[in-house]
Amino acid sequence: MSSHSMSRRALLGWIGKTAGAGAMYQAMSSLGFAAESTKPGTLKLSGTKKGASVLVLGAGVAGMTAAYELRKAGYKVKILEFNGRAGGRCWTLRGGDTYTELGGATQQCQFAEGNYINPGPWRVPYHHHHVMSYINEFNVPIEPFIQVNYNAYVHSTKAFNGKPQRYREVQADYQGYAAELLSKVINQNALDAELSGEDREKLFESLRHWGALDKSSAYKKSYETSLRRGFKVPPGGGLSPKPEPSELFDQSALLQSELWKYIVNGQDIEFQSSIFQPVGGMDSIAKAFEKRVGDLIEYNARVTSVDQNDSGVTVKYDQQGSAKEAQADWCVCTIPLSILSQIPVTASNAMKTAIRSVPYAASVKVGLEFKRRFWEQDDAIYGGVSYTNLPITNISYPSTKFCDKGKGVLLGGYVWGPNAFEFTSLPPEERIKKAVQYGKQIHPQYEQEFDNGIAVGWHRVPWTQGCYGVWTEEKRKEHYENLCQVDGRLVLAGEHASNLPAWQEGAIASARDAIERLHAKALTTAA
Structure with missing residues (x-):
């Protein structure tokens, strides 16, 4: 490979990092968040031995995937399932639902009919092929989920006197100033050694187009810049005022604001269009699985031990105060590691160590219902996400029921890290109160329009005690294969046993992989 091609690659990498997407994508990929899912192949589950049986622990999407495919293959x-419903973290709260967290705090959802919040997964990217495959197979109605809305806000308490700015304004000005600076470098012939003459001309042309630069390669207030960032006086009809370009942000103030950090979110592979949501709530996916395997589920069954020997697996469980046990030839366990690490399990030391080695992320979601959809009516925000440096992190606007005249529900906070631990420590009503207090710094209408809310802190959710399994590169190297191996007659599955943690895609892909390997072992194991 020539030195010229290497230099061009380095230059393009630099441009990506300037925009933020490259650095963000690499960081996400190293943690297993941003990898594109492989397309599902045909499962190799033929030749099942007559009478072979499998116990599946957990009726989340991983467990129900395993059960659905294993029964089709001829297994008993x-x-x-711990809960009185199927779905696990694939969960939707609607008006009339009641939820009790660890510690005993009980919330009753008061949302108006048709409104809901998804405390767990809330989006399905187009390239999550396993989820999309089952959505198609089960005919689950879906609709677009709007991730990027250029008319939403980006906000920092440390910038522009704490006033939120439109996403499109920040993106347009940041791109424009970055393009202008790089154009100056080209004009000073600083890249002659790295680029051919033709490459230099094409790069110069592309920067003018990308950054809305004028003929002198400057980013200045103009009709062209306002086509990107919006007008001070928009074009109208008849004798309405002539269009007037909007003022640009001061370059230094924009750079110092760090609001540009937020504009790359839509470029991450997980959030690129098309993204979908099931119509009426994410639990439509769980209900579609439950419709097909519900007769196999024993609900309100809290597993207390998992034992195995050369001939089979015995699982003891408590069902509303009654001690019971179930036996099978094989076991697929999808219980979150945060719970499984508290249960006696007969397995190799390597697997048991792996189970104990994966911590779970803290996260809190707050659903807020308002008397009217002021974000649409006052701010012209239809779907999308506003970002902030406040503890609530973001505000997500509903991607459904546009222009409805009734009440509307926002995701009023998606809290992570130390802030999530703080929020989780508070009573639910205090979490909601804080979300409203923070949110009104972005939308002053909050205080007057707020009606009711519900807040789920994942470390207080009884069946997971955490949001999702957090892997590091070091932990994956040390424990991942041990966690995923078929250990005797036991195999684990779930988002924690995947390279797509926190996503339903990871859970389903893990389950399919696990049962295929379990089946292969079953075929070669004496009864």
């Missing part, structure tokens, strides 16, 4: 299947 039974599922033990």
Whole structure:
């Protein structure tokens, strides 16, 4: 490879990092968040031995995927589920629903009919092929989820006197100033050694187009810049005022604001269009699975031990105060590691160490219902996400029921890290109160329009005690294969046993991989 091509690659990498997407994508990829999912192949589950049986622990999407496919393959299947419903973290709260967290705090959702919040997964990217495959197979109605709305806000308490700015304004000005600076470098012939003459001309042309630069390669207030960032006086009809370009941000103030950090979110592979949501709530996916395997599920079954020997697996469980046990030839366990690490399990030391080695992320979601959809009516924000440096992190606007005249529900906070631990420590009503207090710094209408809310802190959710499994590169190297191996007659599955943690895609892909390997072992194991 020539030195010229290497230099061009380095230059393009630099441009990506300037825009933020490159650095963000690399960081996300190293942690297993941003990898594109492989397309599902045909499962190799033929030749099942007559009478072979499998116990599946957990009726989340991983457990129900395993049960659905194993029964089709001829296995006798039974599922033990902690809750009185299927779905696990694939969960939707609607008006009339009641939820009790660890510690005993009980919330009753008061949302108006048709409104809801998804405390767990809330989006399905187009390239999550396993989820999309089952959505198609089960005919689950879906609709677009709007991730990027250029008319939403980006906000920092440390910038522009704490006043939120439109996403499009920040993006347009940041791109424009970056393009202008690089154009100056080209004009000073500083890249002659790295670029051919033709490459230099094409780069110069592309920067003018990308950054809306004028003929002198400057980023200045103009009709062209306002086509990107919006007008001070928009074009109208008849004798309405002539269009007037908007003022640009001061270059230094924009750079110092760090608001540009937020504009790359839509460029991450998980958030690129098209993104979908099931119509009426994410639990439509869980209900579609439950419709097909619900007769296999024993609900309200809290697993207390998992034992195995050369001939099979025995699982003890408590069902509303009654001690019970179930036996099978094989076991697929999808219980979150945060819970499984508290249960006696007969397995190799390597697997048990792996189970204990994966911490779970803290996260809080707050659903807020308002008397009217002021974000649409007052601010012209239809779907999308506003970002902030406040503890609530972001505000997500509903991608459904546009222009409805009734009440509307926002995701009023998606809290992570130390802030999530703080929020989780508070009573639910205090979490909601804080979300409203923070949110009104972006939308002053909050205080007057707020009606009711519900807040789920994932470390207080009884069946997970955490949001999702957090892997580091070091932990993956040390424990991941041990966690995913078929250990005797036991195999684990779930988002924690995937390279797509926190996503339903990871859970389903993990389950399919696990049962295929379990089936292969079953075929070669004496009864």
